[in-house]
Amino acid sequence: MSASWTAPPPMPSKLRTRFLTELDHALAAVFARPPVVPPPDAVLDPDEKRRVGRLLRVDDAGEVAAQALYRGQAFFARRPELAAHLREAGAEEEAHLLGCRSRLAALGARPSVLGPVWYAGGWLSGALFALLGDRTSLGYIDETERRVARHLSDHLRRLPATDTATRALLERMREEEGRHAARARAAGAQPLPPPVRALMGAAARVMTTLAARL
Numbered sequence: 001m002s003a004s005w006t007a008p009p010p011m012p013s014k015l016r017t018r019f020l021t022e023l024d025h026a027l028a029a030v031f032a033r034p035p036v037v038p039p040p041d042a043v044l045d046p047d048e049k050r051r052v053g054r055l056l057r058v059d060d061a062g063e064v065a066a067q068a069l070y071r072g073q074a075f076f077a078r079r080p081e082l083a084a085h086l087r088e089a090g091a092e093e094e095a096h097l098l099g100c101r102s103r104l105a106a107l108g109a110r111p112s113v114l115g116p117v118w119y120a121g122g123w124l125s126g127a128l129f130a131l132l133g134d135r136t137s138l139g140y141i142d143e144t145e146r147r148v149a150r151h152l153s154d155h156l157r158r159l160p161a162t163d164t165a166t167r168a169l170l171e172r173m174r175e176e177e178g179r180h181a182a183r184a185r186a187a188g189a190q191p192l193p194p195p196v197r198a199l200m201g202a203a204a205r206v207m208t209t210l211a212a213r214l
Ligand SMILES: [Fe+2]
Pocket: 063, 066, 092, 093, 096, 173, 177
């Protein structure tokens, strides 16, 4: 007797729409291109461009993950007003990502080839924290955004003094990440336990090392 194949039951249409919307956002983030292609940077020498390109590739990867993180959290957020807050902050991360892409192009550098990995990791971690409850989810945002702001401060210190364009971009991002963290705290963020913070630190180190090279 031959085994007969049965088609899986169709996905309910609302779930299918949400799934396709998430996929659309993922592709838009990973393959984002600036609307205007900037002229090549004439201020930095080739060695400086390479160095700044490496720093910025890490920041760009962080922005891909940040968008995904907010989307994953919004997907499972319990309160509709929190989902709206998360989508709004996620939209600001889109502007950061486009800024990074634009500057990378001017430096003749490329984004990380591991974009799909950064997006998937961000989305899944956001979803996981959202499932642990709204206050824990907000705690994850607070911790992540403060970590990103510290990381941007480090990159700002390492920029060549002449690179005012990258400096302006990173300073604006740092200010807005600080605001995202403050907003999460104001909405009731619960501090994460030290082992979770340590795990996040380890994950961030792996990410920054890989994104700088790949
Ligand atoms: Fe950002």
